[in-house]
Every structure is written in structure tokens, then in C-alpha cells.
Amino acid sequence: MRIADVQDGDTVPVVRFEGVSMRYGRGPETLSDLRFTLHPGSFHFLTGPSGAGKSSLLKLIYLAHRASRGRVELFGRDISLTRPEDLPFVRRRIGVVFQDFRLLDHLPVFDNAALPLRIAGRKPASYRDDVAELLQWVGLGERMHALPATLSGGEKQRLAIARAVVDRPDVLLADEPTGNVDPAMSLRLLRLFVELNRLGTTVLIATHDEDLVARANRPTLHLENGRLVDVADTSPEPDYDRGYDDEDDAEDEA
Numbered sequence: 001m002r003i004a005d006v007q008d009g010d011t012v013p014v015v016r017f018e019g020v021s022m023r024y025g026r027g028p029e030t031l032s033d034l035r036f037t038l039h040p041g042s043f044h045f046l047t048g049p050s051g052a053g054k055s056s057l058l059k060l061i062y063l064a065h066r067a068s069r070g071r072v073e074l075f076g077r078d079i080s081l082t083r084p085e086d087l088p089f090v091r092r093r094i095g096v097v098f099q100d101f102r103l104l105d106h107l108p109v110f111d112n113a114a115l116p117l118r119i120a121g122r123k124p125a126s127y128r129d130d131v132a133e134l135l136q137w138v139g140l141g142e143r144m145h146a147l148p149a150t151l152s153g154g155e156k157q158r159l160a161i162a163r164a165v166v167d168r169p170d171v172l173l174a175d176e177p178t179g180n181v182d183p184a185m186s187l188r189l190l191r192l193f194v195e196l197n198r199l200g201t202t203v204l205i206a207t208h209d210e211d212l213v214a215r216a217n218r219p220t221l222h223l224e225n226g227r228l229v230d231v232a233d234t235s236p237e238p239d240y241d242r243g244y245d246d247e248d249d250a251e252d253e254a
């Protein structure tokens with residue numbers, strides 16, 4: 001699949017970049033003339049060498065940074081015309097896994113994972129079982145009462161993922177979500193992202209994990225020096241379960 005392969009449809013795109021550039025301060029352009037569209041329910045990887053601008057692109061979508069040129073649309077709205085007081089509502093529709101996790105150190109694992117639900121005003125009784133099940137799935141079932149400071153890097157990463165997906169956001173942005181986990185857990189997390197996508201979430205994952213990209217067989221946005229370039233589609237058929245079966249699940253969850 002090539003980046004120009006944008007499906008036509010009547011639905012409003014979730015993300016649309018038209019000639020978007022950005023720079024940090026007065027520095028050179030970090031991203032230049034980006035044009036792409038993410039349609040509802042799509043699943044893309046974002047690849048490219050270190051420093052190519054992957055995290056910066058995610059920051060633009062998450063509204064943590066403004067474009068210096070061009071037009072960024074989220075959910076059909078031109079972000080430059082959106083009132084500042086409305087931006088938190090836009091952001092709430094986006095689940096993010098940051099490279100540095102951004103966990104709340106004073107809250108135990110369970111409360112960190114459940115935070116988006118609490119912010120949305122849900123009562124704990126309505127989500128307790130769902131959050132526990134999700135934490136079980138990401139291998140943190142035994143660590144629900146632990147504080148983040150006592151978790152390994154991989155555990156923190158899995159907690160950050162659980163928090164990002166728990167409220168089934170309209171969009172999931174994940175920056176190197178499998179950077180700290182072993183290959184079996186990486187596949188498990190891929191299955192979580194695929195399932196979330198099946199339920200309707202638009203997914204964009206920045207990664208260096210070539211195995212993950214090959215297994216998922218989803219279209220790729222590829223950055224080089226801050227510009228999107230076409231990549232040839234050489235992926236095999238989707239194969240989420242290779243080397244991984246339900247018995248493994250049962251063992252992990254036992």
C-alpha cells in the first residue's frame with residue numbers, strides 16, 4: 001500500500017494534513033509539506049529512521065504542538081480555527097501512548113489505567129471488572145496495587161497502553177509502544193491494537209519494530225528527514241497468531 005492510497009468515502013476523515021510543516025522555535029523545519037488522510041477505522045504504522053520526525057508528527061495530531069504552515073484537520077475541524085477552550089474536548093477523543101509513559105506516580109496501577117474513565121465521570125463500580133481484565137491482558141493482573149515507581153520499563157509501557165485504550169478512544173496514537181517488551185508481549189499488544197481497531201478506533205503507531213509492521217500488514221506512512229515518502233508494499237498476509245496461541249494466553253492469565 002502506498003501513502004497516496006487514500007480511500008474515498010462519505011465519512012469525515014479523522015485526521016487530514018494539507019501541506020503541513022512544523023519547526024521547534026526558530027530552528028529548521030522538522031516536518032515539511034505533509035499531506036495525508038486517516039479515515040475512520042483505519043490502521044497505519046508510522047515508520048522512519050530516528051530523528052525523522054515521527055514523535056513530532058504525533059504531537060501535531062495530539063495538539064501538543066502547532067503547525068507552522070498548512071492545515072491540520074481533526075474530526076473534520078480545522079484546528080487553527082478551533083477555540084482554545086474546545087481543544088481539551090478534541091484531545092479527549094485521542095488515546096496516546098507517549099515514549100516517556102507519563103504515568104501519575106502517586107496513583108497505583110489500577111487508578112492510572114482507569115484515569116480516563118474517572119475523568120469521563122464514570123463510577124468505579126461500572127468499570128472495575130473491565131479495567132481488571134485489561135490489566136490482566138497486558139500482564140499486570142498481579143500488579144494492580146503497585147505504584148509506577150516499582151514497575152519495570154516494560155510494565156510501565158504496558159500500563160501506559162492500558163490507560164490509552166481503556167476508554168476506547170476515537171483515535172489511538174502510540175509512540176514506540178513495543179519498545180520495552182519482548183516479542184511475545186509485542187504480539188499480544190498488537191492483538192490488543194487490532195481488536196481496538198476492529199471496534200472502530202483509528203490507530204496510528206510509530207515504531208521501529210519491523211517484525212510488528214510485517215506481521216500486522218497494515219499501510220505505512222514513512223518519514224525521511226521530515227517528509228513523507230512512498231514505500232513499496234512487500235508485506236505478507238496478516239498473521240497475528242504466528243508463534244502465539246490460545247494456550248499461551250491461558251498460561252499468561254493463570
Ligand SMILES: Nc1ncnc2c1ncn2[C@@H]1O[C@H](COP(=O)(O)OP(=O)(O)OP(=O)(O)O)[C@@H](O)[C@H]1O
Nearest residue numbers: 024027030048049050051052053054055056057208
Ligand atoms: N522539543 C524539541 N526541541 C527542538 N528540537 C526537537 C524537539 N523535539 C524533537 N526535536 C528534533 O526534531 C527532530 C525530529 O525528532 P522526533 O523526536 O520527532 O523524531 P523521531 O522520528 O520520533 O525519532 P525517534 O525514532 O528517535 O524517536 C529531531 O532532529 C529532534 O532533534
